[in-house]
Amino acid sequence: MSTDDTTTSNCGASTTESKADASTDADAASKCGGATTESSSSRGGATSSESSSSCGASGDDENVGATVEDFDADPGQLIAVGLGPGQPEGMTARARSALLEADHIVGYTTYVELLPDEVTGAAEDIYDTPMCGEVSRTEESVDRALAGNDVAIIGSGDPNVYALAGLALEILESKDATASMVDFEVVPGVPAAQSCAARVGAPLVNDTVSISLSDHLTDMPTIESRLHAAAKEGFTIAIYNPWSRKRRDNYEKACEILMEHRDPETPVGIVHGAGRDDETVEIVELQNLEELGETDLVDMTTTLLVGNEDTYVWDDRMVTPRGYESKYDY
Template structure:
């Protein structure tokens, strides 16, 4: 899509974090941004999650999953036309989400904050929601890595996994698996297993705080042997691998901070 930008000074664009599930996980500023919006833009699944907030008089721009650029361009165009626009993202809009793309598009078009008010409203990221369900895996230093090689070459991803594994970061894997990327997660586990013991805790959460939520607690050995299918790893999953001191207790993964207990 090619949008002709009409510059107008009265609209605004809020890039809104919905948190992990429905409306109950949103902050007040996030709810307010959606409520006051003339137009709400977002991926269908996310708009469905906050259906109770949407009013009949609001313009809804729903786009499919890989249409991120399209979605951002439409949101910017609507805001420039004078509307208050909420561009909604699951989790936090600043973690592998759309706040960056919005700013990149504004830069390309030379639209500064003088011409359009843009606000990023943070949300509870998937990593926090999944950590809470797993116990306390992120209590010490952690590295967050996306396994999607749509936008990043695999060798860079692998280099980061290796660096995180060798320096004992807890590792959070976003986008661990899609229909087209079946082998990235097993490859990532293989890299990590070179530097961490087989009993290292692994947590897998599917659809955190949503219908169909699953929480699996396993180990590096077990998940490498049985494979990601056993745990239904898919597009709405997050995988967390403990550090050398993480342990499993009473069905939870706990990473010590170092206090004398």
């Protein structure tokens, strides 16, 4: 997909490239009604400096601009669509049809690149930005819908798992719009924990907690205390956002906490890039997890599945008993 196709904003430019494009203002006026150039230029987008930042909200970049009063068109629809793990076969039929029906698709560049050609070919416009800039990107989708377009905002996995469905509603509210006004809908997708669990057998069949090690929006002491509680209470634990160069310490701390409460031989499923070309899968013991933080296996496209005290490995698969064995003979 060419950069030109995917970075030109029709609601006011958000990317560096589109801001430089003199045609952008005219596009904004024709497609986004009241979404003024003023509001979108103040939002800014995910610039290259943002993409290498730690995603902290700074300055006006993450301030919401135009309100519902600035739009005079009949609003279109806004749907938050979960793509599942990555490959087109992993997408639900409902997600595919919702994307085929959307006029505009908005998303993080990596997710846009995962879309099947059939979907990108059918869209009138695709707006993508690099990592971070989640607020400006989500606002772009809201503004486009308020301006009369049917818009899909996309993300990997499911829109309700560390994703933008809630933010879209919050932004609608902050603009004095309503969810009904844009017929807001969430189209679920298969979350990473489930896609990854499928790759290592059946690790999550009992009570499970998901924890993200990203301290961008939740501070690390809170993450640590949640991890202590989950590990102490015997949940299986799905760990999202496990490692990045800036979050080495979070990963190490998480491994320490898990070791404090769990047997060192507890099986841990590590799945990098489930359903993508570079998918890699390993089952290791908890005591070996920390050293893997410095390998390509564990990064921001990896999910860790930490077994509970009953989880074992059988024939290269993780098995977490559901409890049937205590009630039935088999």
